[in-house]
Amino acid sequence: MTDHNIDFSMVLASAVHDMKNSLGMLLNTVDELRAEHEQALAGSEKFNMLQYEAERMHNDLVQLLGIYRLGENNLSAHIDEHFVPDFLSDHMARHTPLLDGLGIDYVIEADDINGFFDEDLLTGVLNNTINNAIRYTKTRVLLTAREEDGHLVIGVEDDGKGYPESMQHTGTLNFKSLDFNSGSTSLGLFFASSVAKLHSNGDKTGTIKLHNGGRFGGGVFEIWLP
Amino acid sequence: MNQQSDRKDTINPFGKLMFLVVDDFENFRLSMRQMLRSCGADKIELVAHATPAIQYSTYNHVDVVLCDYNLGEGKNGQHVLEELRHKKLLKRSSLFLMVTAETSKEMVMGAREYQPDGYLTKPLNRAMLEKRLGALIQQRNALLPITREIDRENYPEAISQCLLLMPKQPRYKTWLMKTLGELYFLVGDLAHAQKVYDNVLAQRELSWARLGLCKILLKNRNFDQSVEGLKGLIAKHPDYMEAYDLLAEGLEMQGRPIPAQQILEKAAEHSPNALLRQRHLAELAGANQDIDTASQAWRQTVALGTNSIHDNPEHYLALAQSLSDLSEGNQDEDGVKQATEALNVLSRMEKRFADDDSVGLKSQIVQCRVHAGQANHREAEKLLGTVKAELEQLESLPPDLGLDYAKTLFRMGHDDQAKALLTDLAARYGDKPDVLQKIENLLDEPVGFRQKIEARGHNREGIKAFESGDLEGAVKAFTSALAIVPDHAALNLNLVQVLLRQHDESPADRSLLTRCQAHLQRLTTLPEQHRQYRRYTALTRKLEGMIQ
Numbered sequence: 001m002t003d004h005n006i007d008f009s010m011v012l013a014s015a016v017h018d019m020k021n022s023l024g025m026l027l028n029t030v031d032e033l034r035a036e037h038e039q040a041l042a043g044s045e046k047f048n049m050l051q052y053e054a055e056r057m058h059n060d061l062v063q064l065l066g067i068y069r070l071g072e073n074n075l076s077a078h079i080d081e082h083f084v085p086d087f088l089s090d091h092m093a094r095h096t097p098l099l100d101g102l103g104i105d106y107v108i109e110a111d112d113i114n115g116f117f118d119e120d121l122l123t124g125v126l127n128n129t130i131n132n133a134i135r136y137t138k139t140r141v142l143l144t145a146r147e148e149d150g151h152l153v154i155g156v157e158d159d160g161k162g163y164p165e166s167m168q169h170t171g172t173l174n175f176k177s178l179d180f181n182s183g184s185t186s187l188g189l190f191f192a193s194s195v196a197k198l199h200s201n202g203d204k205t206g207t208i209k210l211h212n213g214g215r216f217g218g219g220v221f222e223i224w225l226p
Numbered sequence: 227m228n229q230q231s232d233r234k235d236t237i238n239p240f241g242k243l244m245f246l247v248v249d250d251f252e253n254f255r256l257s258m259r260q261m262l263r264s265c266g267a268d269k270i271e272l273v274a275h276a277t278p279a280i281q282y283s284t285y286n287h288v289d290v291v292l293c294d295y296n297l298g299e300g301k302n303g304q305h306v307l308e309e310l311r312h313k314k315l316l317k318r319s320s321l322f323l324m325v326t327a328e329t330s331k332e333m334v335m336g337a338r339e340y341q342p343d344g345y346l347t348k349p350l351n352r353a354m355l356e357k358r359l360g361a362l363i364q365q366r367n368a369l370l371p372i373t374r375e376i377d378r379e380n381y382p383e384a385i386s387q388c389l390l391l392m393p394k395q396p397r398y399k400t401w402l403m404k405t406l407g408e409l410y411f412l413v414g415d416l417a418h419a420q421k422v423y424d425n426v427l428a429q430r431e432l433s434w435a436r437l438g439l440c441k442i443l444l445k446n447r448n449f450d451q452s453v454e455g456l457k458g459l460i461a462k463h464p465d466y467m468e469a470y471d472l473l474a475e476g477l478e479m480q481g482r483p484i485p486a487q488q489i490l491e492k493a494a495e496h497s498p499n500a501l502l503r504q505r506h507l508a509e510l511a512g513a514n515q516d517i518d519t520a521s522q523a524w525r526q527t528v529a530l531g532t533n534s535i536h537d538n539p540e541h542y543l544a545l546a547q548s549l550s551d552l553s554e555g556n557q558d559e560d561g562v563k564q565a566t567e568a569l570n571v572l573s574r575m576e577k578r579f580a581d582d583d584s585v586g587l588k589s590q591i592v593q594c595r596v597h598a599g600q601a602n603h604r605e606a607e608k609l610l611g612t613v614k615a616e617l618e619q620l621e622s623l624p625p626d627l628g629l630d631y632a633k634t635l636f637r638m639g640h641d642d643q644a645k646a647l648l649t650d651l652a653a654r655y656g657d658k659p660d661v662l663q664k665i666e667n668l669l670d671e672p673v674g675f676r677q678k679i680e681a682r683g684h685n686r687e688g689i690k691a692f693e694s695g696d697l698e699g700a701v702k703a704f705t706s707a708l709a710i711v712p713d714h715a716a717l718n719l720n721l722v723q724v725l726l727r728q729h730d731e732s733p734a735d736r737s738l739l740t741r742c743q744a745h746l747q748r749l750t751t752l753p754e755q756h757r758q759y760r761r762y763t764a765l766t767r768k769l770e771g772m773i774q
Contacts, residue, residue, distance in 0.1 A: 023455065024347075024348050025348070025349070026666075027349035028254075028349035028350065029349055030349075031350075031351040031352075032253075032529075035351075037436055053588075058509050059665075074460060074548070076463045076464065076465060076466075078433060078463065079430075079432060079433070080400055080432065080434070081399060081400040081430075082400075083397040086361050089357055090354065090358050090361070093351070093353040093354040093356070093357040093358070094351065094353075094354050096351070096353040096354065097351055101342050112398070114399065116430055116432075129518065160770055201430065203432075
């Protein structure tokens with residue numbers, strides 16, 4: 001017997017919510033462990049892997065929830081004005097234990113500007129992108145912010161091999177472009193693109209741009225917000 | 227190496243401040259203390275629950291509260307925030323930071339009367355804490371000239387300080403603009419407040435500024451424009467609860483209480499845990515005679531009160547009153563259940579607010595009605611005897627108590643006593659329009675809500691028939707309504723008006739005039755301050771002229 005009244009996406013969403021909070025606790029404990037056993041764990045590949053993968057899962061779940069709410073038409077951008085350098089350094093700080101553990105250098109180069117965006121939504125995007133950069137970079141990660149063409153441009157650059165040809169693009173992604181067969185679903189990019197689209201000013205809406213090069217010759221992720 | 231960690235100020239910003247950490251997990255408290263110390267904090271107090279947190283803040287000055295949202299059983303972080311701010315135990319110049327395990331703020335969205343100064347999201351590490359908290363403390367210090375004046379309630383000076391800092395602190399522009407708008411509103415300078423919001427909106431469509439502007443429009447009695455703006459805001463941000471609350475107020479002011487109720491129902495569906503919103507909904511639904519919705523909302527209000535600073539015996543009383551209305555004259559299973567719940571709620575109220583002397587009497591007055599409604603007349607009369615004796619002891623009868631007592635008297639068939647009491651109340655509170663209004667309503671409709679709804683339905687039919695020229699139909703409808711509420715002033719006058727119109731068409735029929743006379747007779751005791759008084763005298767004079 002099956003109960004046809006089950007709203008499966010709702011069930012999934014609450015399960016994801018629960019898992020996300022669990023992982024939050026787990027990440028907290030990982031941070032504490034690292035602090036308590038600083039010397040023993042410094043440079044431990046396994047420990048770094050543990051933290052990186054947990055962080056990645058956490059980000060995925062945050063995005064999943066975001067996309068669920070998007071589907072329910074229950075996600076809107078609460079745009080406010082923020083001082084961009086503060087915002088970026090807050091987010092870099094979240095990743096510093098892992099960055100230090102991996103010996104990756106990190107720099108913020110942001111103009112002293114105010115930007116208009118939804119803090120929570122951008123947090124989801126940045127966490128994921130920084131986490132992604134940590135995975136693919138060799139030695140360093142750079143966060144940038146500037147104003148260009150009436151847009152706030154926030155960028156994440158690394159010195160890894162860069163994005164494969166197939167992923168480089170400009171504009172917005174739609175749900176159909178997700179490829180569930182390849183190893184990477186681009187879920188993060190879809191989320192980033194959706195968040196960009198939720199940001200509008202007058203008749204302009206936000207987009208994301210992926211290309212290679214930048215300061216270190218690796219991958220460059222940019223989100224353009226009007 | 228990285229360039230962030232060496233930007234420390236020469237003076238340690240954490241050192242001088244008093245921190246209070248509230249978390250029910252010991253491990254988290256200890257690790258938070260560890261992190262704060264390594265940031266340079268020195269004075270740190272750790273507590274596990276809401277009550278010791280409030281206790282501590284009552285007797286000690288605290289600069290920064292770091293409070294977990296989830297504190298286990300009992301009060302949560304939002305309750306702590308409300309209580310600290312409401313009782314003014316925490317200054318505006320002190321920071322309250324909510325620590326949440328969630329990335330979203332949904333659950334905190336409930337009551338937005340008081341908002342934390344910031345959120346810290348778990349998982350938290352030292353680097354994040356130092357950055358985030360450091361930035362917030364820096365902001366606090368920069369804005370201190372303003373918040374200090376707000377704490378002193380010297381708002382004009384706070385406004386001057388805002389204007390002074392505006393060009394110097396572009397980083398805190400949003401905070402400054404928001405605060406400036408609120409301060410202008412607070413001192414009643416609506417023109418300047420509006421200018422602040424207009425300026426922001428000219429640059430960018432920001433929801434807080436749109437909301438602020440709509441609030442000003444409402445205050446300026448520009449209802450339509452305000453309601454339009456708020457509807458647009460909600461269409462764009464279906465999760466912006468403040469907009470719903472303000473829209474409901476706007477619709478009420480437009481005289482549209484039913485759409486107002488619908489908006490609040492929608493908001494309560496999105497975010498059911500805001501006590502003040504549930505209370506507003508309950509009041510509106512009650513006024514709309516939607517007693518089912520009112521009971522449900524009062525039930526929620528009472529439940530949410532358990533841990534809230536806004537808990538109040540009046541909520542229990544109102545819940546019991548609406549349950550009593552629902553159960554009245556209904557001895558089926560449902561009615562019995564509602565009556566039992568009403569009595570339970572009253573007994574819980576008496577226990578919970580045992581210190582409040584007036585609670586017992588209020589409770590008994592409603593109990594009488596509940597018993598009478600279930601045909602337990604002996605029980606009801608016995609209680610009424612006690613109530614009467616106690617009321618005689620009172621030096622003066624407060625209006626709400628008197629009104630509720632009169633309602634009970636009507637329900638138990640003591641109409642003459644009820645009317646005498648209300649006349650007496652009207653004389654004593656002649657200068658209080660809201661009390662007079664309630665007295666008039668009760669005199670007009672001293673019946674249960676179902677009969678009220680029925681009578682109002684007939685009244686609407688009558689007006690419709692009259693407007694479409696169907697005089698016969700109008701007479702029939704108004705007569706049916708008056709069979710239920712014979713003393714209703716407006717209804718009697720409505721009928722007189724229709725009868726006079728009929729007389730215009732067939733002047734030979736003198737019986738129409740006699741009927742008019744009979745209906746005006748019912749209103750001879752109408753007091754001068756009654757809303758229908760002028761209409762009453764006008765029609766009386768007109769009739770006298772025709773009869774002579």
